[in-house]
Amino acid sequence: MEEEANSLQELLPHLFRQEYAKMTAVLCRHFGLKHIEIAEDIASETFLKASENWAINGIPKKPAAWLYTVARNKTKDYFKHLSIFESQIKNELSTGKIQEEQQFEFDNQHIADSQLAMIFAVCNPANSAEAQICLALQILCGFSVEEIANAFLAKPETIKKRLLRARTNLRNDSFQLNSLTETDIKSRVETVLKTLYLLFNEGYFSKTNNQLIRKELCSEAVRLTLMLIENPLTNTPKSNALLALMCFQSSRLDARINNKGEAIVYEQQDKKLWDKSLMERGNYYLVNAFDGNEISKYHLEAGIAYWHTTPDDESKWQHILQLYDQLMLMESSPVIALNRIFAFAKVYGNEKAISEAEKLNPNESNYYHQLLGYLYADQDIEKAISHYGQAIKLTKSKTEKQTLTKEIERLYNKKTSH
Structure with a gap:
């Protein structure tokens, strides 16, 4: 029973994340955006019923299908109750603002x-x-x-x-979901x-x-x-560029954390875990993204992500740094600036990168202190530990705190062994 309860606690949040939005979208298509709360209420009640029913009767063989069946039945019940409402609601129904339940389906294409x-x-x-x-x-x-x-x-x-x-x-x-025009889109x-x-x-x-x-x-x-x-x-070219970026980044997901959920820095990632099929898809969409003259931030970030998936060579980090320089001109942000410093260190060395980083000086950013901790690690262990300690204070993430604490321990061991 305890195992079943744990399984339910894991499954429901996962299904909620995956199916709630889909369910709400289909329901809104019937109720209209003016009645978005009705759609959200039906979706929420469906998941509430699942939590109560599955805790007693166990998880069904096809949980998602169970959810959509319940949502469909709840929607039909709503339409039945609607028929006894005052004339104002009936008039609204007849105007087409709420579609009739006979057209209501949860098939993949409709979703x-x-x-x-x-x-x-x-x-x-x-x-x-x-x-x-x-x-x-x-x-x-x-x-x-x-x-x-x-x-x-x-x-x-x-x-x-x-x-x-x-x-x-x-x-x-x-505004109705079914009235999208080319101009709207x-x-x-x-x-x-x-x-x-x-x-x-x-x-x-x-x-x-x-x-x-x-x-x-x-x-x-x-x-x-x-x-x-x-x-x-x-x-569009921008849509293709964004999808290329996502494919390149997704290709390295399995290599970015270990089995304890701790971060693995780029240089220590096992390249055998990189997904080549996703890299190939990224290449395909990136080529399509250049079908025109437009260059967006998504193009530049996809280019950076592409170079991260390529084997190391002399020019790799120079290409990445050049793309970051262009990105900074187009859309400057603290995160982009810090990522650029990492690439800058690869090209010009940690000492020069530290000078560049300290010009930014966003002291309230844990990523800033993480970066300086990384850059100082081979030059000044005391400063590296100090920055990592500051990063721990500034982050809310338990996983990040564990990863940084482990790095501090590594540096202490390195220091005492000399």
Whole structure:
């Protein structure tokens, strides 16, 4: 029984992350964005019923299919109850704002179509670009307020207010999922790409849940971006560049952590664990990304990720540094600046890189202190330990703290052995 309970505790959050957003998207296609809370309530009640039922009767053979059956039945029940509501609700039903339940299905194609429509519907100009992305991350990706705050480097209270305003604007707007025009799609695709980029980043280098890597988020980001590629209206050079970036980064996921969940630095990664098929897919989408004259941040980051998957040669890090220099001109950020310093160290050495890093001086960044700890490790062990200690104080991640503590222990042992 205890094993069954543990299995249920692991399975439900996983299914919630994978299926809740899909379920909500299909339901919203029927209820309309004005009634998004109804869709979310039905999806939430479905998972609540699963937690209660499975704890007593055990996990069904096909858990996802069970969930969709319950959601379908709950939706049919809603439509039945709707028929006895006051005339105002009946009138709304007859206007087509809520589709009839006879058309209601959860097949794979319907889910994919609904999610694609939902992404663009949520990225609604009625809200600011940042609010659109916040809402999409919450509704479509199942992000918590804390995860969204981490993605935006903002306070949770700020994100809560932003989400509340965005949902109100969405409710007041009569936009329907089925009325997407070519103009709607083209005007919103930039925000959609940014949302998927942030979704992948949270999976690739997670700041929450004490996990360094969350593969399910990376997989979901790849799946949704692939949907854009498969649609002629959204199969753009930028979309291809973003998918290439995701493929290159995903190819190294298994090599980035050990069996204890601790980070493995790039130089120590086992290249035999790199996924060659994903690298080849990355190459394919990167070639497609240059079908035109546009060069975006996704092109540059995909180029950097490509060079990270290639064998070491004399020019590799020079290419990476040049791409970071271009990226800094296009979109400067503390994270990009620190990543550039790492490449700079590979080309010009740690001593010069330390001087470059100290010019940035973002003292409240744990990544800044991690980088300086790494750069000082072979030159001044005391300073390296001090910076790693500061990084431990600044990070909230339990996994990151463990990895950094282990590195400090290694440096202490190195120091005492001399």
